[in-house]
Amino acid sequence: MLYVIVKEQPGLLVKIYRCLNQADYRITSHHLNHNPKEGKVSVKLVIAEGDLPIPFSLESQLLNIDGCLDIMYEEPNWEISNADGDNKISDEVDKKIKSTALAIVNDFGNVENFVQGFRRKFDESAASLQVYRLGVEVGAAIYQNDYSLGKPLEIEKALKRMLSNAIKKFGKVSCSKRTLTIENNIFCNLRNPDSECDFTKGFITGFLKNSPKTNKVKIQNYSCRSHGQVACSFEFH
Numbered sequence: 001m002l003y004v005i006v007k008e009q010p011g012l013l014v015k016i017y018r019c020l021n022q023a024d025y026r027i028t029s030h031h032l033n034h035n036p037k038e039g040k041v042s043v044k045l046v047i048a049e050g051d052l053p054i055p056f057s058l059e060s061q062l063l064n065i066d067g068c069l070d071i072m073y074e075e076p077n078w079e080i081s082n083a084d085g086d087n088k089i090s091d092e093v094d095k096k097i098k099s100t101a102l103a104i105v106n107d108f109g110n111v112e113n114f115v116q117g118f119r120r121k122f123d124e125s126a127a128s129l130q131v132y133r134l135g136v137e138v139g140a141a142i143y144q145n146d147y148s149l150g151k152p153l154e155i156e157k158a159l160k161r162m163l164s165n166a167i168k169k170f171g172k173v174s175c176s177k178r179t180l181t182i183e184n185n186i187f188c189n190l191r192n193p194d195s196e197c198d199f200t201k202g203f204i205t206g207f208l209k210n211s212p213k214t215n216k217v218k219i220q221n222y223s224c225r226s227h228g229q230v231a232c233s234f235e236f237h
Contacts, residue, residue: 001047001075003044003074003076004062004071005041005043013043019061019062020054023055023058028046028048033075042072042075042076053220074205074219119131131202132201134202135198135200135201136205137202139207144210147207152211154214155213155236159178159180171231172184179233179234179236181233181234183230187200197226201219208236220236
């Protein structure tokens with residue numbers, strides 16, 4: 001997924017689309033997430049054709065558009081809506097994430113039930129982000145508890161020797177070089193196409209960011225059951 005952070009001003013979306021289209025990127029949809037406190041908007045772009053991360057030259061072209069502030073590949077963590085309509089990340093949500101993550105780590109065999117129960121605490125518009133954050137917390141804890149004492153591994157070995165084992169409860173896992181695939185991913189939210197394997201991607205992110213050899217790796221969720229693909233697949237750059 002591609003996120004372009006922009007100022008709140010008219011006409012920017014057209015310029016972004018034009019820039020990407022000229023570089024042979026095809027965008028199927030977009031979603032705007034406003035941060036009124038800072039006067040910024042996160043433009044989430046669903047890319048149907050074109051590789052991510054985008055080339056440096058294309059990033060430069062986008063950032064040269066007046067009002068474009070940043071390019072990201074993970075959703076900016078600045079605003080949510082919980083089930084009560086609150087638009088700010090609250091201490092209560094943070095506490096729920098930490099307590100649920102601790103429960104999952106202590107009883108990993110029931111991870112699916114914990115995650116589904118946590119998801120139901122939020123309305124659909126907010127759930128995906130919070131489940132992603134939960135995944136980050138759990139992935140980081142699992143790495144620290146079970147894998148941090150060993151020698152840090154480069155990404156290809158880390159996928160094969162550590163991450164594949166850590167997520168084997170999620171589904172049938174296979175990996176090849178810098179690609180990891182999960183068949184029948186239990187966390188892929190088939191009812192919400194915007195979920196993008198939220199817990200799984202969060203878990204992988206938290207897991208890899210806690211190793212000095214993989215903490216700068218970028219993750220691309222390039223196929224997902226929620227979009228009708230056979231399996232959920234990730235590439236690592």
